[in-house]
Amino acid sequence: MEQKKKLIEVALPLEAINAESAREKSIRHGHPSTLHLWWARRPLATARAVIWSSLVDDPSSHPEEFPTEEAQRAERERLFDILTRLVKWENSNDEGVLNEAKAEIMKCTGGNPPALLDPFAGGGAIPLEAQRLGLEAHAHDLNPVAVMINKAMIEIPPKFANRAPMNPEWRAQMGASSAPKGAAGLAEDVRYYGEWMKREAYKRIGHLYPKVQVAPPT
Ligand SMILES: C[S@@+](CC[C@H](N)C(=O)[O-])C[C@H]1O[C@@H](n2cnc3c(N)ncnc32)[C@H](O)[C@@H]1O
Numbered sequence: 001m002e003q004k005k006k007l008i009e010v011a012l013p014l015e016a017i018n019a020e021s022a023r024e025k026s027i028r029h030g031h032p033s034t035l036h037l038w039w040a041r042r043p044l045a046t047a048r049a050v051i052w053s054s055l056v057d058d059p060s061s062h063p064e065e066f067p068t069e070e071a072q073r074a075e076r077e078r079l080f081d082i083l084t085r086l087v088k089w090e091n092s093n094d095e096g097v098l099n100e101a102k103a104e105i106m107k108c109t110g111g112n113p114p115a116l117l118d119p120f121a122g123g124g125a126i127p128l129e130a131q132r133l134g135l136e137a138h139a140h141d142l143n144p145v146a147v148m149i150n151k152a153m154i155e156i157p158p159k160f161a162n163r164a165p166m167n168p169e170w171r172a173q174m175g176a177s178s179a180p181k182g183a184a185g186l187a188e189d190v191r192y193y194g195e196w197m198k199r200e201a202y203k204r205i206g207h208l209y210p211k212v213q214v215a216p217p218t
Pocket of ligand 1: 041042043120125142143146
């Protein structure tokens with residue numbers, strides 16, 4: 001099978017990717033780093049950019065469509081524009097941007113994108129981003145903590161996608177038939193039952209812990 005040259009082999013909008021990757025360090029809400037600490041976690045923006053540009057053809061692979069260097073450069077700029085928007089944290093769940101990016105993957109893989117396996121998945125940045133881009137993602141790691149993080153991030157949420165929460169409070173308010181989108185229902189249950197566990201733990205063993213005043217960080 002003829003291998004097309006991929007965008008990552010030719011050029012990337014590195015400034016945009018680097019800036020978004022650096023910015024992620026200060027994001028505290030909704031980032032997997034707040035799920036569990038992982039020491040060698042890679043930025044999601046970098047993983048997203050690398051996976052996408054490894055699947056999307058460089059325009060020079062299609063001389064029939066882009067015969068001149070100028071035409072290739074213009075098409076590359078169009079792809080850079082998609083990638084620059086794709087790596088933005090705010091666009092992580094933007095269906096418009098994701099669909100545009102996925103359409104390029106489909107176009108360049110004949111509608112049959114490959115599955116992705118990360119055998120050293122660690123904090124899961126690579127399989128998570130592969131899944132976001134619509135690929136079948138597999139994660140593997142020697143360390144059971146990394147395995148647990150990956151299960152929590154890429155295996156369990158899709159099983160409960162678009163399902164209504166189970167907790168009685170939500171059901172009483174919203175009814176069992178109205179399901180929020182994606183993993184929002186699961187997140188609602190994790191929040192509810194997490195609170196319940198905290199309250200129960202406090203009831204049973206709270207008295208064993210003295211109340212202390214924690215000084216504000218300096
Ligand atoms: C640099 S970390 C991966 C970081 C990951 N890309 C991320 O974004 O969080 C390397 C991982 O390889 C795992 N590892 C090392 N040797 C391994 C082996 N022989 N088989 C499977 N995993 C291994 C480590 O447990 C560690 O989680």
